[in-house]
Amino acid sequence: MLKVLQACVRHQVCVRRQVCVRRQVWSSVSSAAQRGSDTAEGRGVTRGGVRSCTVDPNLQEQFVFVEFTDPEDDPQQEERRILHQFRAASAAGSPGSAAGSPGSAVGSPGSAAGSAAQLTPHKHLRSLEHQLQVLRSGDQQEAELDSLIQFQDVDFLLDDSVTATKKKKKKEAGGGKGEHKIFGTPDVDEPVSNTCCQGCGALLHCTSTAVPGYLPSEKFKELQQEGRLGGATCQRCHLLTHHHQALNLQLPREQYKDVVRQVRAHKALVLLVVDLLDLPDSIIPDLPELVGANKHIVVLGNKVDLLPADAPNYLQRIKRQLLQYCQDSGFAAQVTDVHLISAKTGFGVEGLISSLQRSWKYKGDVYLVGCANAGKSTLFNTLLESDYCKSRAADVIHKATISPWPGTTLNLLKFPIINPTPYRMFRRQQRLQEVLQQTEEELSQDELRRMQRLSKQGYLVGRVGRTFRTNASPSEEIQFDPDSLAFGEDGEPTATAPSRPSSELTHNELKDTHWLYDTPGIMKELDILSLLTEHEVKLVVPTQAIIPRTFVLKPGTSLFIGALARIDYLQGQTSCWFSVVASSRVPVHVTSLEKADGIYEKHAGHVLLGVPVGGLERMKEFPALVPQEVRVEGRGQLEAAADITLSSAGWVAVTAVEGDQLLLKVHGPQTAGFSVRTPPLLPHIISLKGQRIPKSVAYKPLKAAGLLDRGLSVSSAKTPQLKKKKKKN
Known part of the structure; x- marks a missing residue:
């Protein structure tokens, strides 16, 4: 910066000397024009109101060069030397110099040119001193070039709205708060990794933007070198989660079914998620062919919170009708239970967990199967934060990507299922009884806000909690699970001694465990969402009651x-x-x-x-x-x-x-x-x-009145906050 300043000083001195010499010539020419004479050195002619002049080519301009020294030797001495030399150069144009003597035609104190010649060096000197002071303090900031120049057309005044729009666009281009800047290029030479995206399940790569699981090559290589690729999400999931932007990326319909067909070779329980807003089209007609005719099926009618109560006992009527549709599809013999749930508000989820832990227990893996946009990924995330998942896994495993756009999940996502031992079932039942007896005053502020928010979005609201957590208690008391000692497996204690948190589950934690899988949604043959754009899908798919x-x-x-x-x-x-x-x-x-x-x-x-x-x-x-x-x-x-x-x-x-x-x-x-x-x-x-x-x-x-499910059964009594809402209406 100091070298640049020295160059600016040399340039200013040269320009000042040229201005002084030209002013001398111009003053001589003006005097000759007033006397009516025309000399060879300068000629002033007025033609049509335009004045022209000719400069004497024999007159040589004088330049003053500031000697260069390394500023790193002594910065303070260098600054003083520059100021001294600049003052000496300025003195050359002062009234006491030869060029500016009182007897000369240019440097007379009474002339306007002489006054300007006297004031200009002092202005530059003060500017130079100020810049050196800023340099010493270290607070110099780069000024924008556009802010130093202001243009205004007299005939076309700039509207304030246009200026505000330009500033807004400039601010957005610079990157606003929470904005995702798409950068990077694909690299076709980089091999595809064997790591799946934590949001949609696709294999991560950087070869092509049109293939699921794409990450920019710069980001992909950086995460791979740092060993953090296992916890990453692809660019599509990032846009869906943080910016609600859906990339137009869809796979062939048969490819979704091929992933679900993997269930046939395993001993598993199938949870069929059905969209109650799209009955009976959201029931997969060829389900036995996909998962096998020997699988037990539990039917889950999702999005029941969006349906109003048209009559008493309407939930039992919907459940009977849902079972009838399954019988019409040809797999009623495999259905072992039917539940009406809301994966969004948590209604019926605690009852579902208790039923699964009593009936299926720990016999094998569990698969979420259903049509696209039925709510499987939302249910996956809800169960991840419940007693159905191993306690520490909820803090390690990334949630599935959720969006109203069909076909968001592209591959299998999973989390480990907790073993429902008798001790854990007893502790869970205790917690549910305590929740059932809680009043509004005993709820936390976060829980109250959640209940009030969900009561505005749906008719049926539930509470999904966790009995076993890995957070340490304030007293650092170590509480262990006796079943983990009796059965020889690592359990989930309610509190552990303070230890360094791990980002991955250990081998002992995953030994002999069973998993819950989220599968890709089966694309329907006839669906109106396939004809709509991203913005139109958000308008059409109901998200409120x-x-x-x-x-x-x-x-x-x-x-x-x-x-x-x-x-x-x-x-x-x-x-x-x-x-x-x-x-x-x-x-x-x-x-x-x-x-x-x-x-x-x-x-x-x-x-x-x-x-x-x-x-x-x-x-x-x-x-x-x-x-x-x-x-x-x-x-x-x-x-x-x-x-x-x-x-x-x-x-x-x-x-x-x-x-x-x-x-x-x-x-x-x-x-x-x-x-x-x-x-x-x-x-x-x-x-x-x-x-x-x-x-x-x-x-x-x-709008019909809402109900609260406290985990065991549907309560006919309204919650206090729902009563207040009804009075306001």
Whole structure:
């Protein structure tokens, strides 16, 4: 920096000398012009208001060079020498010098040029002293070049909004808080590792960005050299987890099934995860062929927290209907139990764990199997933080990547199952009894906040805890598991002596253990999510408690569910009710049959219909709606006759007068797989409609009350926080 400053000093002295000489010539020329004379040394001519001059080529400019010395010898002495030489150079242009004597034409104290020549060296001297002081203090910072230059067009003033937008883009380009900067290039020469991604299960590599498990070559080689590749996640999982961005990466459908077929050769228990919002399409029809006809199957109806209670004992009715669908698929003989759970809120999970520890115990491995987007990875993470997993493994094993995008899990993920010895079962039962007797005042602040947050997102809320932990107690008292001594295996003590934490499980911890595996989701043949983009999937897949929206339609009217589906009411004796059970972010629009085609052509892709998003350009890619006729017989004004299922987007329950014959026409993409479901899943959903909104065909939606599962059974009593919420509503 000091060398650069010396060069700047030399440049400033040279420029100052040139300016002084030119000012001498210009002053002489101006004087000659005023006297009307024209000399050979300088000539001043005014032509059209523009003044020109000619400089004497024989006049030689004088330059002063500052001698260079190494600043490392004596920095203080070097600074003083530069200042001394700069003052000497400045004195050459002072009024006492030959060039600036009082008798000269340029250096007269009364002239403007002479005043400028006197003030300029002092300004440069003060600037130089200030820079040297900053150098000595070590606080010099690099200034941005753009901040030193300001441009403003007089005719085109810069708008403040444009300036703010540029600053925002510049800030984003520089990297904001929590932003993931995609960098690096693939390296085709680097071999694929034998380490799997902790988020999706794909093998980590850096050869190609289009292959699952990709990491940038710079990151991949760095982690491999440091030995930390075993705990890493691929770039796709990182984007899904931290930035909610889904890369368009899908494997062939048969490749997902090939991974699940590995279950056939093992003694295992199959946990079939079914999406209750997509019944019966989310039940795998050829499940015995994939896992084997000799496997025991436990059916888990997931996402029950999103369904409202249309009548008392509605959970038992859903459980019976789910078992009937399994019987229709041909594997009811292998089903040993049916559970309704919520992997997100924890409802029914503690009961599932207790059932597995009593029935299956420790006989073999357990596999989570189901269709894509059924919630297997969410259940995997919930069980990882429960009594079903070895206590220390929950702190070591990475959670599975979760997203609404189908096909997130690409290979097997696993965690070790705890051995349910009698002592552990006794301790677990004690904890569940204590949880059952807890009141709101005894709950921690974190638990209260969690219950309040989940009660807003779902109707059914549960509590999943851990009986055995590896954290040391404050008194550092060593508590051991007597079963670990009796059975000769390493157990999970409730507290251990302080020791150095390990990032991997030891051989003794994993000896003779059994595992719970999370398998890739089976891709459905007909699914509307395969036609949507990443943003549209987030809008369509319900993540909050569904509040049914009911509309009364007369013959000759149409009901739009976004731009995804359209239901025409063609024939019927009286009006009937359509209850839409779908995400609240998908708009519903009712119009006459004559205007339906025009509204779809004009508003598809725009705000009115909502989904898909992207205007006319997006609708050119979206498949056309294909009509199909549906006939429904009414069963009364208090019971729905049938459900028109909209694949993973939900369904529409149709309620009509008993005996009324309805003719409907359902429009939807041919590859979406819309169908009619009888009997309906929630037949009494019409009871959840509120009062009729004046001058409209809509009813006010009502949200059903929520229940709390404390781990043993469904409690009919509401929690205190749920009661407060109901009063506010």
